Amino acid sequence: MGEVTTSVWATGQRPSRVQRRGRYVPESMRHPAKMLPSIAARVIGTYTRPGELVVDPMCGIGTTLVEAVHLGRHAAGVEFEERWARLAVANLGHARKQGASGFGQVVAGDSRHIARLLPDLVGRAALVLTSPPYGAATHGHIRSSRDTGAPGVRKWNHHYSHDRANLAHQQLPQLLDGFGRILAGCVDLLRPGGVVAVTVRPYRVRGELIDLPGHVHHLAEEAGLVFADRIVCLLCGLGDGHLLNRASFFQLHEARKGWARGLPIHALAHEDLLVFRRPQLPVGSRKLRDLRAERELE
Template sequence: MNHQPTRNELTRREFLASVLATGQRPSRLQRHGRYTPESMRHPGKMLPAIASTVIDAFTQPGDLVIDPMCGIGTTLVEAIHLRRDAAGMEYERAFVDLTLNNLRHAHAQGATGRYQLACGDARTIATVYKELRGKAALVLTSPPYGSHTHGHIRSSRDNGGGKVLKRHHRYSTDRGNLAHQPLLGLLDSFGRILAGSALLLRPCGVVAVTVRPIRVKGELIDLPGMVIDTAARNGLILASRYAALLAGLRGGRLVNRASFFQMLETRRARDRGLPACATAHEDLLLFHRAADLQGDR
């Protein structure tokens, strides 16, 4: 039977710094050889170094890690490479297939953790995985940012001076996908997902969410703050907040690895006189269940 950590033990295993150097290598190099080439089709992948850092810090070998919106399976792959067990859920069948291929690839490379995978609406995760209630050490996930993201581009430099072309930038054309909901509806659904996922946690388990601010029609939206409020309405209390770098560190300076479109939006905002910066980190939010905290008193 896995050891059930006390809250004090959990605190001792937390990070020593509030800024995590997870962007030392570009994302494509973090995935190269570790994930199938087809995985690049997903437009909003979690950085593997973020997933592995969180899993290593808050779980032990043999523990269970869950991602209710697993995409191409980054959380699950990093978990089984670290000798943890993993369970995931994904709405899009095409991404479920990519996750399954990545998990099989991980086992072929020597990963030893076990995994479970389900296709369906993450709002039902507590029902789908009812046999896992009270067993997970960690839930690690990220909300969708809308029905499409910037994805990949072919710039004018790549196509002989033509216009910029996007590819791999849509999550889904299925209107049932939560990514198609307006922001408030998305947050409400994400709250239900967090609440359901929390039912799968063991005592003193952790819910970790990676999220960054977004711009909607040029307006900067504090999505991390909205997620914190949403979590609180669903019985989860913010315990810690970290900056997981998407940039590298070289000689004491940040190496900006923002996407082409992030840089383009930043440049356009500055041209309008707005003091905009390109996002260089993910907010990593750690939550405990309010019931666990009350039990410590």
């Protein structure tokens, strides 16, 4: 294995809504947990070349796919929720109208069976880029009393779905099991030496910090992937000698409540990008067959 590296990428120079404006259909803002386009574009530009295939097994509104086709790559995505899959298709169509040279496809289905959903792509992907869900509800969009003058906080666009089969609804053990199956299936889609990149951050449940990056690292290695890089993708902006805060209302609210209780909780200013490679092993090697067999028996 080569040396593992750590880098910092300034991916938060522009707010997410500005990064999407005009590049995605307006309805895209309804999704509660979109990947930052600048992160997707930087990953794709770093780890692939034009004409290569990029896959996102949990593609949401299609951020990975859109950035891939704009960079001359081809893309395929799977999305559990049909309404988000339709938005991903709409965003790909919008990208084509804007002159994107790559081609993309979206399949609505359960990516725990991704190799069955995309059988023609087995062994062809140069990059798998995705992010796990963080629960059934997210911060979404809010209006606080500071904005409206009325008491309380109003939230909208903060649910992935109401389908209990969605991984976002599962408790942590079931979420990890499902995401592990997705990673194992993605190994089949990768060409030898192909890359899996996962954007992920810790989160809190009833005040307890969940080390989701650590869990993802473990799941990827269980799937037979080799850890290669850790990138710190900044969500804040870099100003002239200071940071430009991009933290959400609820991140700041939880941090303030923590400090009031004597807990030094800080709002996150970055996402981890964990990068793994598929070993240079033949598709039919014993090691990979054993890994697939273990997953099928679970």
